[in-house]
Amino acid sequence: MAPFSPLLSARSITKAYAGTPVLKGVDLVIAPGEIHALMGENGAGKSTLIKILAGVTAPDSAEIAVDGRPVSIENTKAAYRLGLRFIHQEFNVVPTLSVAENIFMGRLYPRRAGLFVDWSALNAAAAKALTRLGIDHIDPRLSLGQLSLGDQMLVRISAALLDDARLYVMDEPTAALTREESERLFRVLREIRASGRSVLYVSHRLDEIMALCDRATVLRDGRAIDSGRMAEITHDDLVAMMIGRKVEEAYPPARSNPRAEIVLSVSDLAASGIGPIDLEIAAGEILGIAGLSGAGQAELVKTIFGDMRPTAGSMTLLGAPYRPGSPAAAWARGVAYVPRERRAQGLVMRRPVFENITLAHLHRQSLGGVWLTPGRERAFARNTGQTMRLKSAGPGQPVFELSGGNQQKVVLGRAVAGAPKLLILEEPTRGVDIGARFDIYSILRDLAAQGTAILLVSSDLPELLGMSDRIAILRDGRLDAPIPAAGLGEDDLINLCYGRSAGRKTT
Ligand SMILES: Nc1ncnc2c1ncn2[C@@H]1O[C@H](COP(=O)(O)OP(=O)(O)OP(=O)(O)O)[C@@H](O)[C@H]1O
Ligand SMILES: [Mg+2]
Structure with missing residues (x-):
């Protein structure tokens, strides 16, 4: 086989937050017509790399080319014009707008006499977009916030698939989906591949990756490892690439x-x-x-x-x-509870890690006439963080700066901390x-x-x-x-x- 000319090539990507390097010269090369997995432990930098490609986060350095032509992706519009579509891990939707409005956000709405928005045409177009994923149970007129997390994800995926693009990037799309919904998504992804377009796919479900993806790029300690062809490696190989040891x-x-x-x-x-x-x-x-x-x-x-x-x-x-x-x-x-929708029910995103962990335990912590000092509060949070192997800059870091999986660990840590x-x-x-x-x-x-x-x-x-x-x-x-x-x-x-x-x- 002749070497492919890459659809997207991102080389020597570096990015540090407050002096702490996340990506230390990462290469990611995606061929046309492939489903490419992006893997790595929680906090490895997957979402960061994706946000750089999307023009959401500025890299410290990067050499990016699309179809062999060097490009610079300064903002989300630039990424869009290059034919890149993104479904980020964190929601980029407006819960108070309707399903249809969310699907067509940033696009021209159908209008009557060139003036008034033609709502029935808009709703019909949204229903058609949903049908592509085999969805007929979602009413395009409902506001998005009323839908379950899984249904919201299906709406976001439909929006990304609305117009033809070169590369679809999906950051843990199946985390909130049922088995049946995931299967429907995989069918669409395979269609995309068959038509010569590509997918960059993030998931922590290894079976899913092995069944769906052609190759993987694995991030570890700020560097990238090319997995080679998925058909030629085992589950254990992948785990070893990700965490550097056998599980x-x-x-x-x-x-x-x-x-x-x-x-x-x-x-x-x-x-x-x-x-x-x-x-x-x-x-x-x-x-x-x-x-x-x-x-x-x-x-x-x-x-x-x-x-x-x-x-x-x-x-x-x-x-x-x-x-x-x-x-x-x-x-x-x-009675402690770890909810499935951690962002909606679990965390105060702008507040530091220690507050999110201790808030619920203040009562118990200050029992016995001992005043709860900030020092004790942080120590309590630090212990919990260690037990959970939380990857953060420290108890004072705001939760929104943590990677998705580490946010989940904060919710879990809080629940188990009170025995x-x-x-x-x-x-x-x-x-x-x-x-x-x-x-x-x-x-x-x-x-x-x-x-x-x-x-x-x-x-x-x-x-x-x-x-x-x-x-x-x-x-x-x-x-x-x-x-x-x-x-x-x-x-x-x-x-x-x-x-x-x-x-x-x-x-
Ligand atoms: N805005 C930010 N400020 C400071 N640090 C950040 C910020 N965003 C991300 N980080 C840090 O960068 C590192 C990589 O995070 P990233 O979200 O890219 O991980 P990930 O591989 O997507 O993990 P996950 O599987 O948990 O989603 C983490 O240590 C995270 O705390
Ligand atoms: Mg992530």
Whole structure:
């Protein structure tokens, strides 16, 4: 094969923040008609490199060429004119505008008599853009903020695909998508490749990358490693390139030993969209909840955490009646929650890391008449950061400056720092790199061993199987009786989620 002439070549890219280098001379070369993965641990610099290509962040130095012609990408308009389209990790949408307005943002709206915006034409065009991804359940007239995180992502992807471009850059597009939605996206990405255009793709899901991508560029310690052809390397090779060591086990060995003491007991619980539900979690137990998307996971979690009113039934916490009127009330009873939408529900982005971690623990921290000094507050945050292997400049760094996966670690760190009685986790390792996952799983196992009851809601089947003592299936708002996780496989879980019995193969 003749060497390709690259669609995009970015060479010797360097970037430092406040004197700390992130990229130390990185090369990234993308061929026409390929899906190219950009990989690396949390904080490796993937989003930074992408923002440089997008004209959002200025590099300290860079040599970029498109179709062999040197270019300088000074702003987002320049990137757009070069035929580059971006779906950033952080949202670039306006939640108060409608779906249709978000899709056509920055473009000419259809107008009547050249004057008034033709809203029905705009909505119809938006519906057509969504159809490309096989989406017909999203009303283009709704304001974007009303949609789930996954649906918002589908809208952003539709907008990026609206007009023909050379290169589509997607920073963790599937982090908020269900399996089915991801599959639809992959079909579109393969079409793009078949038409000779290219995709730069970021994900922490290695199976996804191995199935979809032709090559990878791996960032580590500020430098780039070219993976070569994906077809010629293994999963373990990729992990070694990313973190420089082998990961022996994906899950720490189970050693939680559920005790007799019941931490949470739920009976005949009903709320909007769910119920009646019965459920018991023992001290030291990790109970997994599996289900197809929208089976009632969000409602169940919100009801237990006091964010949604039950319409019937009762709950007890450690034997005492439990009916929290608000998340704060639940927290005060020793119930901690890691939400799936960390930006919306989890973090105060402009505030420093230490405040985000300690804010929720101020009460406990200042008990016993000891004044909470800023020094103690920072020390507490520093300890939590170390346990989570947080990559930040220090406890004083504002959270928005952290990489996406490190923001997730702040939310997790805050929840586990208080040694809660009950810990509710929703998609806890979404966006977290493969090395840090193991650490987080170990922390969860430690907590369980100390008696914390953990409710793990996840769409990541290996995670559910690897971490849970028992798993209960949520289907159409009803919860089946939990079954022991040992001996179950992914196929069994999928069958159970669809309402078929485990172990029976469908043809
Ligand atoms: N505006 C900023 N100010 C200071 N430091 C920053 C800023 N933006 C990013 N950084 C730092 O640059 C490093 C790389 O961050 P980046 O977001 O590129 O990582 P990433 O590879 O995308 O990680 P993730 O997988 O977690 O999304 C991190 O250490 C981060 O804290
Ligand atoms: Mg990132």
